Amino acid sequence: MNKFHFDRKHLTIPYLLYLAVFVVVPLLVVIYYGFTDSEGHISFTNFVAFFCNTKTMGTLLYSLVLAIIVTIICLLLAYPVAYILAKGEYSRKHSFLMVFVLPMWINFTLRVTALKEILTLLEGNLAFHPFLNTVIGMVYDFLPFMIMPLYNALTKLDNSMIEASRDLGANGRQTFLKVILPLSVPGIISGITMVFLPAMTNYVVLDMVYNSTYIMGSLIGSYFSSYDWNNGSLISAVLLILIGLFTILTNRMAGDKDSRERGRV
Amino acid sequence: MRRRLIAFLLILTLVLGCASMTGCGKEGADSSDVVVLRISNWEEYIDLGEWDEEEDLIDLEDGTEILGVNAMYEDFEEWYYDTYGIEVRIEYSTFGTNEELYNQMTIGDVYDLACPSEYMIMKMMREDMLVPYSENFRDVEDENNYYERGLSPYIRSVYDTLNIDGQTLSEYASGYMWGTYGIVYNPELVDEEDASSWNILLSDKYNKQITIKDSVRECLFSALAMVYYDDITDEEFVSSDDYQERLSDYLNRTDKESVDAVEEMLSRVKDNVYSFETDAGKADMVTGKVLANAQWSGDAVYTMDQADEDGIELCYAAPDEGTNLWFDGWVMLKKGISQDLRKQHAAEAFVNYVSMPENAIRNMYYIGYTSVISGGDSNLIFQYIDWCYGAEEEDEEEAEESEEDTEDVADDAEDAAEASDDAADSDVDDSDSVDAEDAGDAGDDADSVDAEEAEDEEEELVEYKIGYFFDMDDPDADDEYCIITTIDQTKRQLYAQYPPKAVVDRSVVMRCFDNEGNDRVNRMWTNVRCFDLMSLFR
Numbered sequence: 085m086n087k088f089h090f091d092r093k094h095l096t097i098p099y100l101l102y103l104a105v106f107v108v109v110p111l112l113v114v115i116y117y118g119f120t121d122s123e124g125h126i127s128f129t130n131f132v133a134f135f136c137n138t139k140t141m142g143t144l145l146y147s148l149v150l151a152i153i154v155t156i157i158c159l160l161l162a163y164p165v166a167y168i169l170a171k172g173e174y175s176r177k178h179s180f181l182m183v184f185v186l187p188m189w190i191n192f193t194l195r196v197t198a199l200k201e202i203l204t205l206l207e208g209n210l211a212f213h214p215f216l217n218t219v220i221g222m223v224y225d226f227l228p229f230m231i232m233p234l235y236n237a238l239t240k241l242d243n244s245m246i247e248a249s250r251d252l253g254a255n256g257r258q259t260f261l262k263v264i265l266p267l268s269v270p271g272i273i274s275g276i277t278m279v280f281l282p283a284m285t286n287y288v289v290l291d292m293v294y295n296s297t298y299i300m301g302s303l304i305g306s307y308f309s310s311y312d313w314n315n316g317s318l319i320s321a322v323l324l325i326l327i328g329l330f331t332i333l334t335n336r337m338a339g340d341k342d343s344r345e346r347g348r349v
Numbered sequence: 350m351r352r353r354l355i356a357f358l359l360i361l362t363l364v365l366g367c368a369s370m371t372g373c374g375k376e377g378a379d380s381s382d383v384v385v386l387r388i389s390n391w392e393e394y395i396d397l398g399e400w401d402e403e404e405d406l407i408d409l410e411d412g413t414e415i416l417g418v419n420a421m422y423e424d425f426e427e428w429y430y431d432t433y434g435i436e437v438r439i440e441y442s443t444f445g446t447n448e449e450l451y452n453q454m455t456i457g458d459v460y461d462l463a464c465p466s467e468y469m470i471m472k473m474m475r476e477d478m479l480v481p482y483s484e485n486f487r488d489v490e491d492e493n494n495y496y497e498r499g500l501s502p503y504i505r506s507v508y509d510t511l512n513i514d515g516q517t518l519s520e521y522a523s524g525y526m527w528g529t530y531g532i533v534y535n536p537e538l539v540d541e542e543d544a545s546s547w548n549i550l551l552s553d554k555y556n557k558q559i560t561i562k563d564s565v566r567e568c569l570f571s572a573l574a575m576v577y578y579d580d581i582t583d584e585e586f587v588s589s590d591d592y593q594e595r596l597s598d599y600l601n602r603t604d605k606e607s608v609d610a611v612e613e614m615l616s617r618v619k620d621n622v623y624s625f626e627t628d629a630g631k632a633d634m635v636t637g638k639v640l641a642n643a644q645w646s647g648d649a650v651y652t653m654d655q656a657d658e659d660g661i662e663l664c665y666a667a668p669d670e671g672t673n674l675w676f677d678g679w680v681m682l683k684k685g686i687s688q689d690l691r692k693q694h695a696a697e698a699f700v701n702y703v704s705m706p707e708n709a710i711r712n713m714y715y716i717g718y719t720s721v722i723s724g725g726d727s728n729l730i731f732q733y734i735d736w737c738y739g740a741e742e743e744d745e746e747e748a749e750e751s752e753e754d755t756e757d758v759a760d761d762a763e764d765a766a767e768a769s770d771d772a773a774d775s776d777v778d779d780s781d782s783v784d785a786e787d788a789g790d791a792g793d794d795a796d797s798v799d800a801e802e803a804e805d806e807e808e809e810l811v812e813y814k815i816g817y818f819f820d821m822d823d824p825d826a827d828d829e830y831c832i833i834t835t836i837d838q839t840k841r842q843l844y845a846q847y848p849p850k851a852v853v854d855r856s857v858v859m860r861c862f863d864n865e866g867n868d869r870v871n872r873m874w875t876n877v878r879c880f881d882l883m884s885l886f887r
Binding site: 138139140141142143145146204209210211212214291292294295296297298302303306307308309310311312 | 446448449451452455557558560563565619622623624625626627629638867871874875876878879880881882883
């Protein structure tokens with residue numbers, strides 16, 4: 085008789101179960117629905133319907149552009165903040181970090197409602213700049229998700245590296261470009277992945293700042309509410325593949341760059 | 350150490366297992382003698398009690414006092430036991446949209462009684478999901494059959510004419526709330542005439558000042574009315590004998606040509622309006638962010654009430670071209686009831702309980718929508734309408750308010766000068782005008798009301814007839830069910846809650862589309878809402 089030996093690796097069983105039930109199975113269901121028609125026969129009609137319709141492709145493009153702009157602005161805003169917080173001379177930097185992460189403690193619909201009022205004060209009528217308002221709303225909402233991973237990556241960065249680069253004659257700009265930036269790439273990547281996907285799908289922000297144009301998230305939602313699970317699932321699957329590709333791409337780019345930089349140093 | 354951990358895990362499993370088993374056991378024992386009724390209703394769509402006795406007490410003319418203390422479904426449990434001697438337990442849950450309810454049920458949630466809208470009821474009928482109401486439920490002799498005895502004859506006539514595959518809606522559904530779809534507007538900034546047409550959605554004058562509901566069906570309806578504006582407002586068409594049928598035909602079109610025209614129309618509407626909104630419309634009307642908002646009548650009442658509290662007057666208009674008549678009704682679900690007669694009895698009793706005139710009033714007061722119950726023999730409902738909107742009552746209220754005001758002023762020194770002037774003025778004016786002019790009428794209520802205001806109101810008082818709702822056959826019903834009210838009210842809450850006959854005559858129920866039509870409409874909606882690539886090249 086086999087005796088059960090408790091091993092440390094058995095501790096992963098709960099998580100594996102969780103993964104199987106709540107991640108893998110739903111994924112399979114999504115893929116099943118995506119490639120069947122309403123009668124359950126395997127078909128590619130949903131696929132064709134999505135890619136051969138200028139309107140849905142328009143939405144894909146719109147969400148991509150929106151997400152890219154939001155991610156870039158988040159990155160540009162978050163990097164200096166994270167750098168100052170991590171490397172700056174502030175003795176109580178943890179309390180400063182708190183100031184930037186504090187908004188995350190407040191319910192996000194509440195935050196966007198407040199933002200909406202501020203924007204109304206500034207612009208008067210929000211309906212004239214729906215795209216701009218959406219960008220502002222999303223940046224406001226997702227900024228902490230960019231700051232946190234960057235801050236973590238930058239605190240881990242060894243100060244002696246920076247000192248070494250200075251000793252070897254690099255000026256501030258060179259130090260940043262050749263040492264700090266490459267070493268913080270993992271933080272940048274996790275920040276991007278945490279902002280990019282929500283920016284393509286989070287339609288609550290859109291609704292709240294009165295943007296009536298669909299993004300991918302709202303498109304999926306609209307299919308599900310009209311009981312069209314097949315088209316809805318297909319678009320979810322497409323989105324999943326897109327995000328997957330995007331992540332692989334950024335990782336590969338970062339990987340290449342990383343090794344190249346290391347080689348040079 | 351390791352052994353201890355295993356022991357701990359084992360104990361944990363055991364404890365959990367026992368707990369879940371005893372849990373199941375309990376439920377099993379329960380269900381044998383208590384009827385469990387699973388009800389799914391819209392959010393905030395039933396009286397949940399806890400009214401303030403001073404502020405909310407409804408005291409009607411004949412001395413009836415109505416106050417919601419407990420949630421209505423809790424009161425029902427008590428009433429059912431008292432009346433039938435059977436214990437019932439309500440499991441009450443809510444949904445946000447018809448589609449959500451339907452999706453929940455497809456996923457596997459089981460309910461016995463639910464309250465979807467008319468088109469969803471028709472869809473469920475078509476898919477054979479419903480249990481018809483029993484003969485007993487229809488028995489007018491039984492005095493506990495409040496629904497059958499109290500249903501408005503007008504609503505009954507609508508229910509009887511709607512049918513799916515030869516079966517009328519009356520067989521499978523009982524009404525709960527009903528209303529129209531129209532436009533809430535700020536009368537100071539929007540002309541009544543503009544608000545009385547769906548074309549306001551395209552008007553340059555209100556560019557980016559109007560919100561509409563983010564709902565396919567409502568948008569389709571308004572757009573159809575705009576597309577066929579010339580046809581359906583043609584005088585010959587309006588005065589034709591089968592006007593309503595033909596109007597219904599126009600506003601229920603889902604053929605390709607119509608849907609294409611609607612798509613084009615809605616794309617223009619999308620560019621012209623402030624936005625499509627799911628829930629922000631009510632608040633935005635009150636804060637003044639938008640000037641007009643297409644809204645369901647019950648929400649319109651709520652919006653106007655809220656604005657009144659802030660001292661802003663809003664009005665409601667049901668457009669002239671035609672308006673969408675909607676109603677939500679109780680249906681019993683096959684999956685839930687599953688031939689359990691005790692359950693069906695409890696479900697039908699619940700419908701009767703919420704249809705009791707007192708309870709209908711409680712619900713109306715709490716949620717602001719209009720009940721389908723007219724009361725039958727009891728005239729409580731009419732008394733309630735009069736209590737809410739009758740002019741005399743309002744004067745009394747105002748008198749009370751201004752009395753309170755003067756008292757407040759006495760305490761509060763800041764505004765004293767101004768207000769006491771007012772009070773003094775009014776007293777003087779009062780006695781003058783009362784003596785000089787219509788002493789008889791004004792004398793009753795003009796003690797502390799501003800004299801000028803009282804005079805104005807007197808000029809403005811109008812008769813508002815809603816006989817059709819209470820009695821369709823009696824030609825004199827309009828005289829019996831006539832409310833003396835201010836001219837303001839005929840454009841406001843009263844108009845929204847109990848529309849006049851003219852509005853009802855041009856209102857149309859939006860039916861449940863066939864699959865082909867449904868697909869076409871959904872595709873149209875996606876196209877309207879998606880980003881138009883072509884706009885980049887224009």
